[in-house]
Amino acid sequence: MTIENIQVQRKNIRGQIWIDNMGIAKNDNELTTMIMIDLNSIIEEVMGKLLIDLKEFIESEVYSAGSPETYDRQREPKGLLGSFEIGDAEKNKKSVSSTIKHEPELMNSSPEDYIHGSPDYEPNDIRQFLAEIIIEGKSGLRWGNGWWRSPRDFWQPFIKVFKMNGDKYIQDGFKSRGIKYTKIK
Numbered sequence: 001m002t003i004e005n006i007q008v009q010r011k012n013i014r015g016q017i018w019i020d021n022m023g024i025a026k027n028d029n030e031l032t033t034m035i036m037i038d039l040n041s042i043i044e045e046v047m048g049k050l051l052i053d054l055k056e057f058i059e060s061e062v063y064s065a066g067s068p069e070t071y072d073r074q075r076e077p078k079g080l081l082g083s084f085e086i087g088d089a090e091k092n093k094k095s096v097s098s099t100i101k102h103e104p105e106l107m108n109s110s111p112e113d114y115i116h117g118s119p120d121y122e123p124n125d126i127r128q129f130l131a132e133i134i135i136e137g138k139s140g141l142r143w144g145n146g147w148w149r150s151p152r153d154f155w156q157p158f159i160k161v162f163k164m165n166g167d168k169y170i171q172d173g174f175k176s177r178g179i180k181y182t183k184i185k
Helices: 028-065 127-136 155-176
Strands: 011-013 016-019 023-025 084-086 100-102
Touching (some): 028 084, 028 155
Antiparallel strands (some): 011 016
16 A cells, blocks of 8 residues: 555645644655554554454364364464464555565474374474465375365455455545545556
8 A cells, every 4th residue: 555545635724734633744744754654553453354354264264174183273372373463564655565474483383292293294393384284175194084184275265355355444444543545546
């Protein structure tokens, strides 16, 4: 999202630029700084909503598919749910961007207990492959066939919801700060 992609309502008061609920800017540089503060906050808010959406799909598509009998689910903070987090926002003078990162090293690994690995396979620690294994249903035959070998794709439903709600989340962020927002196509 860049400054060029956003129309912000401006009012001229005695040669000063004023934006709803943001104070007074004496020049374009101050105006840009003020906008960037809100833009950063909006991006953090949007990313938080998207992370919640992603975790809801992991819960429904992965964890609700069945219950393992051999190991204890890790969920959060040390399972697949806890391995996704919001990356640090990247900022420059006219844009703010952020990502949701998958950090497999945040998950527990105890291959001897069949937690995110297995002593029966190489590599024993499969955390870096786990999301792909789950999404594509690539689990091995160690425990026979069952729900764990079926694809449990949490990513595509998340992308679909992101495409449906992403712009609304951004618009809501601007609106909650009293800033008029118009998407320029």
